Amino acid sequence: MNHRRFRPDLLRRALLRRAARGILAASLLGRTAVAAAAPDVVDPAARTRETRLDNGLVVLTLEDHATPVVSFQMWVRAGSRDESRYTGLAHLFEHMMFKGSKNIRPEEHAQLVQARGGQINAYTTRDFTVYHEDVSRETLPLVIELEAERVANLAITQETLDSERQVVLEERRLRVDDQPDGRALEALFALSFVAHPYRWPVIGWPSDVAQATLEACRTFFDHYYVPNNIVLAIVGDFQTDEALAQVKRAFGRLEPVEEIPRNPTQEPEQLGERRAAIEFDLRSPVLAVAWHAPATGHPDAEALDVLSQILSAGRSSRLYRRLVYEAQQALGAEGAYWEMQQAGVFYAFVAVRPGAAIERVEAMLFEEIDRVARESVRADELEKAKRQLEVGLVNGLATSHALANRIGYDFVTLGRIRPLEERLTAIEAVRAEDVRRVAQNYLGADRRSIVRVVPPPGAGKGR
Secondary structure: OOOOOOOOHHHOOHHHHHHHHHHHHHHHOOOOHHHHOOOOOOOHHHHOEEEEOOOOOEEEEEEOOOOOOEEEEEEEOOOHHHOOOOOOHHHHHHHHOOOOEOOOOOOHHHHHHHOOOOEEEEEEOOOOEEEEEEEOHHHHHHHHHHHHHHHHHEOOOHHHHHHHHHHHHHHHHHHHHOOHHHHHHHHHHHHHOOOOHHHOOOOOOHHHHHHOOHHHHHHHHHHHOOHHHEEEEEEEOOOHHHHHHHHHHHHOOOOOOOOOOOOOOOOOOOOOOEEEEEEOOOOOOEEEEEEEEOOOOOOOHHHHHHHHHHHHOOOOOHHHHHHHHHOOOEEEEEEEEEEOOOOEEEEEEEEEOOOOOHHHHHHHHHHHHHHHHHOOOOHHHHHHHHHHHHHHHHHOOOOHHHHHHHHHHHHHHHOOOOOHHHHHHHHHOOOHHHHHHHHHHHOOHHHEEEEEEEOOOOOOOOO
């Protein structure tokens, strides 16, 4: 959900901090393998304090007075995988949470934050929904009260439901139905997962969004928007004891539930290649491929990340060089290892050049996959990929928002905050043999799903 956002004056000094952290990140590029394993990077997240209220609400606090900004994030353990009868409810509530409560008018929550120079937004994934504000220290008490108010007293009315379902359906039309990439991604997950709820889109199927009942919405909210299913992450320029006292006053009165329902369905092993084709009016066909990969926190995660960097990170990656520069059969190629809480996928997307044969592009893509599974990657490729991943991790220290996102994500998905040095050491430990091993283990033909988005027969004739 994208509410109007602007840069408040209070963020100006953050640029100085970002520059300092940039120097630190750049220094990683020159580290030797020996130095890389040394604890030479200070991890501010190590100072995170965990507090659990009597009603089960978890509060993660991390003071950092380098800039006059506080990031407040409310992580609700309710994603699209928690939906049962109607898909799209988790994302629908992301919208409805801004439509007023018992004591706050529709849109007033965002207006109160923005009027004080703050930024506010929210997003939904397959595993959780996150509401976040970046504000000044003086505004933090107001934010805490506003978030507790909408959890305690959200106005779930037929009028709001009817209004927001139309907003979501229009969002779906713009982002999925009218976009070949959106169509491809939706079909790719539906093809890759035949049983697990990851198979349906976060935004929901149109018929479900259109038919979801008020009763179903209220039931979903009552099940998941409860204190023992919420984690608060507060990072930045504030006093911990004061903030915790405010959280206890605002959130402490909320009643927990005894049981939070979870979908028990597990994905069966894929035993063969799957294919789907979508006809769409476009000039540049889309080729999308996904392989089953492990969930977040798996020991092979770093090796898969390194493999992803080598194959598809930027214009010097293997897929981009082969398909775009050398063969000139594609306009772009990208991919990544996508970690989720209960499963993962390793995917690749290729925008096929108009007039090129998608069959040939697919063959070249799989030749590169087979090559990395058969031959060891070069030492310079391996080191470059590691440095890119390390810099990305250190960049996660650059702002209060990034730190709050990191500690919130780790705690919600893993139950702990991973030390930065643990991640850096794991990346540095990846060898060429590890990259080849994970390519062999996970990127086999029997584990892949392939989606082609192509023009309908006869399209383009006479144009």
